[in-house]
Amino acid sequence: MIQLNTPLTEESVRSLKVGDMVELSGIIFTGRDAVHKWLYDGNTPPMDFRGGVIYHCGPVMLKKGGRWISTAAGPTTSIREEPYQAAIIERLGLRAIIGKGGMGEKTRQACQKLGCVYLHAIGGAAQVLAEAIQEVQGVFGYEEFGSPEAIWQLKVERFPAVVTMDAHGNSLHKEIESASGRKLAEFQAQARK
Amino acid sequence: MNTTQQKKLLEAFIEIIRKTSAELPKDVLEAVQRGHRAEEKGSRADYALGIIENNIGLAKAKSQPLCQDTGSILFYIHYPRKLDHSEIAKLARKGVIAATKKGYLRQNSVDSITGKNSGTNVGPGSPTLHLEPWAKDHFEIRLMLKGGGCENVGIQYSLPEGRIGAGRDLAGVKKCILDAAFQAQGKGCGPGILGVAIGGDRATGYLGSKEQFLRKLGDRNPDPLLAKLEDEALADANQLGIGPMGFGGKTTLMGVKVGALNRLPASYFVSVSYMCWAFRRQGAVVTSKGEIKKWLY
Numbered sequence: 001m002i003q004l005n006t007p008l009t010e011e012s013v014r015s016l017k018v019g020d021m022v023e024l025s026g027i028i029f030t031g032r033d034a035v036h037k038w039l040y041d042g043n044t045p046p047m048d049f050r051g052g053v054i055y056h057c058g059p060v061m062l063k064k065g066g067r068w069i070s071t072a073a074g075p076t077t078s079i080r081e082e083p084y085q086a087a088i089i090e091r092l093g094l095r096a097i098i099g100k101g102g103m104g105e106k107t108r109q110a111c112q113k114l115g116c117v118y119l120h121a122i123g124g125a126a127q128v129l130a131e132a133i134q135e136v137q138g139v140f141g142y143e144e145f146g147s148p149e150a151i152w153q154l155k156v157e158r159f160p161a162v163v164t165m166d167a168h169g170n171s172l173h174k175e176i177e178s179a180s181g182r183k184l185a186e187f188q189a190q191a192r193k
Numbered sequence: 194m195n196t197t198q199q200k201k202l203l204e205a206f207i208e209i210i211r212k213t214s215a216e217l218p219k220d221v222l223e224a225v226q227r228g229h230r231a232e233e234k235g236s237r238a239d240y241a242l243g244i245i246e247n248n249i250g251l252a253k254a255k256s257q258p259l260c261q262d263t264g265s266i267l268f269y270i271h272y273p274r275k276l277d278h279s280e281i282a283k284l285a286r287k288g289v290i291a292a293t294k295k296g297y298l299r300q301n302s303v304d305s306i307t308g309k310n311s312g313t314n315v316g317p318g319s320p321t322l323h324l325e326p327w328a329k330d331h332f333e334i335r336l337m338l339k340g341g342g343c344e345n346v347g348i349q350y351s352l353p354e355g356r357i358g359a360g361r362d363l364a365g366v367k368k369c370i371l372d373a374a375f376q377a378q379g380k381g382c383g384p385g386i387l388g389v390a391i392g393g394d395r396a397t398g399y400l401g402s403k404e405q406f407l408r409k410l411g412d413r414n415p416d417p418l419l420a421k422l423e424d425e426a427l428a429d430a431n432q433l434g435i436g437p438m439g440f441g442g443k444t445t446l447m448g449v450k451v452g453a454l455n456r457l458p459a460s461y462f463v464s465v466s467y468m469c470w471a472f473r474r475q476g477a478v479v480t481s482k483g484e485i486k487k488w489l490y
């Protein structure tokens with residue numbers, strides 16, 4: 001298990017490779033469709049994203065005794081942000097993206113060029129991932145984007161994930177897809193009698 | 194129904210929704226555990242399934258949704274035929290609204306044109322109610338919550354299908370099933386379960402594929418040909434090496450369930466629905482007074 005702490009340095013990110021199991025501690029920011037579009041359009045968030053991490057997640061938030069807590073915080077499908085992600089990594093200096101399902105070619109190239117990784121969280125593990133959130137430190141765009149789409153600043157402790165796209169141009173998704181594709185072709189050919 | 198009955202039945206609906214959203218049925222839990230044991234210690238698959246098992250335990254203990262996507266709400270209801278079905282439909286919808294308020298369901302239903310969220314999970318097509326009268330004196334209410342991520346990787350084939358070389362026979366059907374598992378990779382939050390319908394039209398095919406999820410994972414298909422197809426497709430799919438979340442591993446699928454519907458001579462559809470590991474389905478025998486007598490899964 002590799003422990004990562006934010007802000008992430010280029011060096012620590014470049015030392016990761018696909019397949020590494022990691023636990024991330026520190027500050028992360030949620031962002032999904034509305035936020036990605038908004039950042040892509042050139043808007044600047046009020047918080048500092050350098051060395052930072054964006055988490056594709058629309059958390060379920062509850063206000064208890066004047067404080068926000070998250071009752072569910074699993075990842076959402078990342079590929080929807082593919083048109084925007086590479087430019088946002090570059091402009092904001094992100095070092096990691098967390099989500100599920102992996103991303104496409106543009107993001108893979110941006111990760112390689114700029115020193116960023118894609119961390120795959122466990123889809124559906126809303127409760128475990130909510131438990132990893134120690135503190136909700138702030139929110140931006142709550143009114144404008146609505147709760148699930150807002151940027152939530154979260155302090156997390158040992159948030160579990162797997163590196164599936166590294167900063168060397170590798171993608172576990174691509175590897176598994178081609179290996180399983182070869183196996184599939186074998187089965188399909190056997191059946192063709 | 195008098196008002197006491199109505200009140201009781203409404204409570205039963207809310208409890209069924211709560212339990213479905215927070216707890217995996219026993220057969221699914223056992224399949225997850227079995228899959229976990231099969232994986233190599235210290236592997237990524239082991240890591241993913243360990244987290245999934247923790248999540249299942251936490252959700253149950255906290256009575257919180259297993260996954261934040263509480264999914265499409267699909268009810269399958271048998272009701273005493275002397276009762277008015279519109280009354281039951283109304284109570285089911287009320288139950289959904291109440292369960293959403295209590296946080297058992299996320300506000301998850303959006304107007305397709307305006308993008309507006311109803312905030313209640315009730316609107317055209319939501320919840321989906323399959324209501325069937327029967328001669329018995331009690332209800333059987335089954336509920337499935339099916340997430341969007343896994344619904345997106347469902348796929349329908351029209352045989353013959355040249356791309357995968359699938360003809361109009363069971364060998365062709367098996368090719369479709371393996372291709373569907375491959376296409377999905379980890380994107381449907383695997384390890385998943387495939388529900389498959391052979392035949393029907395495009396609509397009844399998908400309907401039938403989802404009904405397969407009402408079967409218990411450990412059951413045996415009464416049709417020996419389909420039973421064999423299920424076993425073989427499952428074994429082969431688990432050799433594809435896709436694994437939990439697409440991280441690689443032995444457990445790509447936890448089950449394959451296949452049913453057949455008649456078809457037109459001109460058509461031969463194979464409809465495949467993918468259910469994620471967060472396979473939320475529950476059901477209850479409910480008395481005509483609205484008391485939950487027994488859980489079905």
Ligand code: SF4
Nearest residue numbers: 124260340342382469
């Ligand atoms: S596919 Fe299932 S487990 Fe994954 S996010 Fe959707 S509902 Fe949750």
